Amino acid sequence: MASFSGAPSEVIVEVIKHLPRSSLPNVCLVSKSLRRCAEPFLYSTISLKWNFKKFPPIAPLLATLLRRPELFKHLDVVSLGGMMRQSAAVPPMDTYNVPVDEFEAAIRKANTSFSDMWVEKLRSVETCIYALAALLIAHLSRTTHLTITTPWINGQPLIGKVMQAKIFSRQLPQFERLKQLKYLKRRDIAHTENNRVFGETISLFYLPTVTHLEVIMTNPKTFQWPVATGEPNLGHLTSLKIGWLCERFLAKILAVARNLESLEWSWEHHDPPHAWETNIMDFDKITETLQPLKDTIKSFGYTMNLGKEGELMDSLWMPVQGNFRHLREFTRLTHLEVPLTPRSETDSTPLALADFVPDSVEVLTLSGTALNMEWCRGGWDDGDDFELDDILPLLEAVAHDRPARLSRLRSVAILDDRSGIVRRQIGDRIKKLNLGFEVRFYSY
Known part of the structure; x- marks a missing residue:
């Protein structure tokens, strides 16, 4: 050697x-x-995983980087990942061999408006790891891919404050090349106050170089862009995966993200704040929200969860209005993932695929979720749920209409939680139909 x-x-x-x-x-x-x-x-790829049991080696890594700051330019892909149990308490961190004084000096040198709080977190064995993670992110400038997940940000404001300081102020090095950002704070069922993250997550849309953004953000009481200059320039954003936000707030973002080619939207809906208020699951309104993307979007996925403030529920009574019929107008779509929707609020028969799927679609993913919820007025009874068998006529109708309609369709995926035996039986029946496109089954 x-x-x-x-x-x-x-x-x-x-x-x-x-x-x-x-x-x-x-x-x-x-x-x-x-x-x-x-x-x-x-140093090109740094992955730190934390599950509240064994602390990742962030302290020695950060000490090396601060002593040799030229190494920061090599950090291309950085991931702060791991799993968090809702009831798990953060264990105290052994700081005996941690150069706390060096880290405090680096924090003080940054001279942010929250330096005192940052140092206080650093000096506490319960919160030291959050201060170290924030210090690592504070020094990133050449990174192209950054992932930050729940264990590092749930109920802890430091990383959010650092991200905002990098975006809006000159106190910390700005991201010069960041292309892909994942900022994923999952729902905290045990401590609902930890779920108020709209302020820090809406700031992420001001990152000027990000083309792919994945974020989970809560619904605010009032939507407001965080700076006096107003909405960001999102001409660079081509892919957005967003969770939790409901349609009237997402519409504010999509109105200025007119170059989006891919949108994955997971909507978590909850009880209205007052018992006398009525919520409506309006599929027409959801499609209307997408209108600014009509000329650009090529891939769209929509999934939904219903729940109450403290927990997700399997079902929640809510009247249904509209369907996905107007998706047919999105003629650039090639990949589409949506639940089947009823023909109307009084007719739970699923809308035929040719009535809502654009002819441009090549890959289609479907589920019966929206048809089986108890809140679907006039919907399928408990003893008459939408079953896998019920998808067969929909698929046969597509095969019958080809090539006049949906001639580009080459793959259909069915999301279902039925047993493997049932799915295999249905799969065998589908093979005999000679549909002209592939059909696969996946569990939720």
């Missing part, structure tokens, strides 16, 4: 990039020349 150190750098790089990642720390120890070649690969 020592003699290899004298080889031309391009030869060394070509060899190193094929080495397993676990070998790179040892390569860095051989010589300075090998270290210079190996470090970009060693």
Whole structure:
């Protein structure tokens, strides 16, 4: 290995990039020349996973980076992931070997408006890990892919404040190349106050280089863009995966995101604030929300959960209005994932596929969720739920209409939680129909 150190750098790089990642720390120890070649690969992807049991090695990583700040430019993909149990308490972090003073100096140097709170979090064994994660993110500038998930942000404001400071102020290094951002705070059933994250999540839309954004954001009492200059310029955003937000607030975002090509929307709906108020699941309104994207959107997915403030429910009474008929007007769609909708609020018969699927669609994903909810007025009775068998006439009708309609359709996926035996039986029947397109089944 020592003699290899004298080889031309391009030869060394070509060899190193094929080495397993676990070998790179040892390569860095051989010589300075090998270290210079190996470090970009060693630090290019950082993944820290935390499940409230074993702390990830964020402290030694951050200490190395702060002592050699030139390494930050190599951090291309950064992920703060892990799992969080709702009832789990954050264990105290052993800070005996953590250079807390160095980290505090770095925080003070940033001179943010929340430095005192940041240092206080750093000095506490219960919140030290959040302060370290915020310090890591604060120094990112050349990163292209960033993922931040629930364990790092649930009930903890620091990372959100750091993100806002990087976006709106000059106190922290700005993201220069960030293309993909995932900011995913799942619902906290045990502590509902932790779910108020609209302020920090709406700020993410002001990142000027992000093309792919995945975010879970709560519904505000009143939608308001967070800066005096108003709405952001979202001409760069081409892919959005968004959860929780209901249609009247999402409409505000889509109105300025007119270059979106892909939208995945998971809507969680809850009881109205007062018992005498009536909510309506209005599928026409949902389609209307998409109108600004009519000339650009190629992929659209819509899923829904119903629930109350503290917990998700399997069902909730709610009248249904409209259907997805107007999706036919979105003639650039090639990928579509939606629940089957009833013909009307009094007729639970599912809308025929040719009545709502554009002819441009190549891949279609369907479910019977909206037809089986108890809140579907005039819907299927408990003993007469929409079953897998009921999808067969819909598929046969498509095959009968081809090639006049849906001639580009090549794959249909059915989301269903029935047993594998039932799905295999239905699958065997579908094979005999010779539909001309593939049909697959997946569990929810």
